[in-house]
Amino acid sequence: MADQTHDAPLLEARNLTRRFGALVAVDDVSFIVEKGQVFGIAGPNGSGKSTLFNIITGVPFRPSSGQVFLSGQPIERLRPHQISRAGILRTFQKDAEFATLSARENAYASAVFCGQSDSRSAHAAAEQALDDVSFDKGRRDRAAWALSVFERKQLMIASAIAGRPKVLLLDEPAAGLTRPEIADLARLVRTVHERGITVVLIEHVLPLLLDVSQHLMILNQGAIIASGKPQEVVRNPLVMEAYLGKREAVL
Amino acid sequence: MFFLKLRTVAIPLLLVIGLLVPIFVQDTYIRHLFIIAFIYGIVASSWDLSLGYAGIFNFGHIAFFGIGVYAAGLCAKLLGIDPWIAMLIGGMAASAAAGLVALPVVRLQGVYVVLVTFAFSQLVLQVVISQSQITGGTLGMVRVPTIELFGYNFLRDYKLGYYYVAFALLVASAFCLRQLVRSDFGLSLKALRDNEDYAVSRGIPISTQRLKVLVASAFFAGIAGGFYVIYLRVASPEVFNFSTVSLVLSMVLVGGTASIYGPIFAALGLTFVLEGLANVNGLAEGRFMLVAIVMVLVLLFLPKGLASIFSRK
Numbered sequence: 001m002a003d004q005t006h007d008a009p010l011l012e013a014r015n016l017t018r019r020f021g022a023l024v025a026v027d028d029v030s031f032i033v034e035k036g037q038v039f040g041i042a043g044p045n046g047s048g049k050s051t052l053f054n055i056i057t058g059v060p061f062r063p064s065s066g067q068v069f070l071s072g073q074p075i076e077r078l079r080p081h082q083i084s085r086a087g088i089l090r091t092f093q094k095d096a097e098f099a100t101l102s103a104r105e106n107a108y109a110s111a112v113f114c115g116q117s118d119s120r121s122a123h124a125a126a127e128q129a130l131d132d133v134s135f136d137k138g139r140r141d142r143a144a145w146a147l148s149v150f151e152r153k154q155l156m157i158a159s160a161i162a163g164r165p166k167v168l169l170l171d172e173p174a175a176g177l178t179r180p181e182i183a184d185l186a187r188l189v190r191t192v193h194e195r196g197i198t199v200v201l202i203e204h205v206l207p208l209l210l211d212v213s214q215h216l217m218i219l220n221q222g223a224i225i226a227s228g229k230p231q232e233v234v235r236n237p238l239v240m241e242a243y244l245g246k247r248e249a250v251l
Numbered sequence: 252m253f254f255l256k257l258r259t260v261a262i263p264l265l266l267v268i269g270l271l272v273p274i275f276v277q278d279t280y281i282r283h284l285f286i287i288a289f290i291y292g293i294v295a296s297s298w299d300l301s302l303g304y305a306g307i308f309n310f311g312h313i314a315f316f317g318i319g320v321y322a323a324g325l326c327a328k329l330l331g332i333d334p335w336i337a338m339l340i341g342g343m344a345a346s347a348a349a350g351l352v353a354l355p356v357v358r359l360q361g362v363y364v365v366l367v368t369f370a371f372s373q374l375v376l377q378v379v380i381s382q383s384q385i386t387g388g389t390l391g392m393v394r395v396p397t398i399e400l401f402g403y404n405f406l407r408d409y410k411l412g413y414y415y416v417a418f419a420l421l422v423a424s425a426f427c428l429r430q431l432v433r434s435d436f437g438l439s440l441k442a443l444r445d446n447e448d449y450a451v452s453r454g455i456p457i458s459t460q461r462l463k464v465l466v467a468s469a470f471f472a473g474i475a476g477g478f479y480v481i482y483l484r485v486a487s488p489e490v491f492n493f494s495t496v497s498l499v500l501s502m503v504l505v506g507g508t509a510s511i512y513g514p515i516f517a518a519l520g521l522t523f524v525l526e527g528l529a530n531v532n533g534l535a536e537g538r539f540m541l542v543a544i545v546m547v548l549v550l551l552f553l554p555k556g557l558a559s560i561f562s563r564k
Contacts, residue, residue, distance in 0.1 A: 059452045084454040096449040098442045100509075109442050112435050114454030119435070163453055 008072025010035040010198050011056075011088070011167050016066035018048075018055050018222075025051040026063070027222035033167060033215075038189065038199045040213030040230060042206060044242055048222040049202045050093055053169050057090050058083050070166065084114050087166030091156045093175060093202075097144035103130065103155050104140045107162040114163030122162075129162035130155075132195065133188055150181050157188065167198040174205045186211050206234065218242065258561055262512075269418050279409045286410065286482060288522035289417040290475050293424045295502035295514035297471030303508030304432055305464045306444030308361065311352055311368035313499060314375045315345040315469035317490040319476020321379060321386060324486040327396045329385065334398045338477030345473025348375070349465040356465065357458040360447075376491040391487035395480050413482050420478055421515065424471045428511045431467060440464055441509070494539075501546050507556025517557065 011033040018026040026048040033039045043049050055063040058080035068075050075083050084090075089110075098106050107126035111117050117125055130140060133154040139147065144155060153173055160168055170189070174182045182205060189212050193199055203209045209216060209230065216230040220242040226233045233239060276282055298312040323341030326332040332340065352371050356364050379386045386392060398405050398416070405412030431437050439460050442450040451457055480486045489495070498521070506517030521542060528538035553559050 057452060059448050079456070080451045081454050081456045084452050090452055092449065092452075096446055096452075098445040098449065100445055101438070101441060105438060109435075109438050109450075109455070110453040113439060113456075116454070159453060 008069065009033060010037075010071060011200070012069040012072075013052075013056065014067045014069070016052065016055055016063050016068070018051055018061070019064045024222050026055060028066070029219070029222070029224055030066075031217055031224070031227065033198060033200055035198055036193075036196070037215055038193050038201060038213045040209040040216040041200065041202045041219065042204070042209055042216065043219035046221075047219040047242075049219055050171055051222075052219070053090050053171050053200075053202065056083075056169065057088055059090070081113075084163065085116060087164070088169065089114065089160040089163050089165035089167075090169035091153075091160055091171055091173060093171045095149070095152050095156075097147075097152055097155055097159075099145040100143055102141045102143055103135060103147065103151070103158075106144055106155055107159045110159040111162040111164075117164075125164070126158075126162045129158040132161055132191060133158045134184075149176055150184070153177070153185070154188070157192065161192060161195075161197065165197055167200060168192060170199060170201045170203075172202050172204060174203055174208055182208055210234065266422065269422070273409075273411055273414050277409055282410045282414050284522055284526055285519075286413055286417040288519045289421040290479050290482075291499060291502060291518035291522055292421050292515035293475040294472050295499050295506065295518045296425060296428055296511050297468045297475070298499060299503050299506075299508060299510065299514050300428055300431065300440075300468040300471075301464050302503060303510065304437060304444065305440040305461065307356065307461060307465065308364045309356070309368050309465065309468070310365050310496065311349075311371045312468065312472055313496045314368075314372035314491060315349055316472040316476040316479075316495075317372075317375060317379070317488075318348050318469075319345045319473030320480045320486045320490050321392075321476075322473070323477030324392050324395045324480040325385065327481065328392065328394070334396050334481045338474055338481055341477025341480070342470045342474035345469040345476065346466045349469030350462065353462040353465045357461040372491060372496070376488055379488050379491070386488075387486070389488060391485055391489075392480075393485050395484045395486065397484060398481055417478065417482070420474065424474070425511055425515060428471065432511065436460070436463065501542055503556075505546055505549050505556055507553075507558025510556060510558035513556050513558025 009032040014030050016026055016029045017024065029052060041049050041052070054061055056068050070086055070088060075086060078086060098109065101109065104126060107129050108122055111122035111125040112119070115122065115125055135151065135154050135158055139151065144152065147155065157170070157173065174185050177185060186208055189199060189201065201209065201213060213230050215228070216233045217227040218225050218233060218239045225238045225242060226236040272285060273282065276285070294312070294316050298309070301307045301309045301312065319341035322344035323337040326340045327334045327337040352368060355367050359367060380388050403412065405416065439450070439455045442453070442455055443457055443460060447457060502517040502521055503514045505521065506515065507513030525538055525542065528534045528541065534541070549556060
């Protein structure tokens with residue numbers, strides 16, 4: 001990646017579209033994420049939220065059309081692992097980890113390959129990232145498959161942080177968590193944000209989104225139906241309709 | 252914990268035992284079995300690098316071994332290249348072939364990798380058979396020059412020299428393979444095996460790492476093939492047979508996937524057990540069925556092979 005273009009937004013999506021045959025999973029989506037923001041994305045099931053993350057990162061597929069810019073630079077020529085190295089790191093909705101590696105090795109692998117640190121700094125970066133997500137020090141040598149659901153979520157975020165992200169894409173991190181764990185997760189997102197990492201957060205749990213986001217975008221059937229300040233967006237009639245259905249239809 | 256401590260003393264101890272074996276074993280045939288077992292040990296453990304550690308269903312590994320056999324044999328016999336150098340050329344030829352196979356393999360997954368690599372093995376076999384004016388075809392190649400050092404022929408003294416060359420090659424390859432799997436490169440292989448998409452999203456280049464691991468694992472197999480032909484002085488297309496594939500695969504599976512030492516010990520054990528059973532009346536053919544049963548039992552009760560007994564914490 002070339003140096004940051006001055007005044008360019010950190011992440012910009014322009015007219016992103018992804019088709020699967022006749023189905024348009026992401027339909028002409030454009031948005032801008034400014035540096036230092038927590039940018040929330042919500043929408044009903046199947047609205048194209050995770051597909052949006054997939055096509056931004058190229059894992060496991062790319063957009064059918066449209067462009068993504070990181071600090072003003074287009075990333076379409078980069079291979080998926082290079083997109084991660086350039087600073088766009090993501091988590092996955094389903095549990096994802098290197099199951100046979102320890103928690104430490106999980107974070108270290110990201111620090112070495114994504115953060116491109118030398119061995120010593122990578123070890124330090126991995127420890128720091130695990131500290132940032134408050135990962136239990138006594139359980140860092142455990143294989144990832146032996147960790148609890150919450151620990152695996154922590155680990156997935158820690159490994160992303162260890163990879164030195166410019167922008168962190170979190171895909172429904174609260175899925176499958178209990179209410180106290182969701183509160184912990186909100187703290188975790190804030191901690192990450194306070195470290196200067198820009199966050200794009202997909203979430204179903206609206207209170208969590210409203211709690212941490214400065215900007216909220218709502219997708220429905222692959223297209224943006226509302227975008228703006230979170231409190232205003234949730235009052236938008238189109239959003240209420242997408243989530244709750246039409247009043248007339250119910251009645 | 253006990254096993255971990257055992258492991259730290261076991262390796263140096265086994266090294267010493269390996270060095271002392273020729274003092275106690277003077278029989279040429281038993282020494283020959285050790286040499287063959289060491290060769291299988293190199294092939295099986297290097298196969299495990301791509302199969303067990305990287306999770307690539309590479310069924311072309313024995314073809315890489317065979318390429319090493321023929322490349323070294325042809326270089327030494329037809330081109331008159333020093334057999335020591337020819338062995339190295341065997342390794343390099345196998346690596347080059349692996350680089351070619353990797354081109355489609357890095358883009359494929361699962362059963363398609365099996366198909367491509369297996370088809371590649373058959374292709375190499377057909378090339379060897381069809382080019383009979385050079386390779387000897389189905390009759391094979393004989394009278395391959397043997398190695399010498401300062402005028403000492405390694406076949407003398409009941410194959411003493413060959414025993415130590417085979418042992419040194421095994422130790423060197425085990426050391427290199429261990430270093431590889433313990434390195435950051437090895438970590439990336441395990442990461443890709445565990446979760447491909449996640450690994451890519453953590454900056455690990457999937458195609459490059461797969462290419463590298465195939466080239467590296469083929470190099471050791473090729474060197475083993477080169478030594479095999481220089482030692483036996485014969486190259487035969489039988490090295491590509493499915494029976495060779497299944498024998499070495501059983502060494503990997505019984506010894507333990509994602510282990511370097513496991514397949515080496517399994518290679519030693521299976522070579523001697525199979526040879527011992529060959530002398531038992533009525534078991535000359537049935538011994539392979541016995542090995543198959545052992546393999547099923549091991550995989551049933553120890554899915555990660557015998558090596559998993561020693562890695563339990």
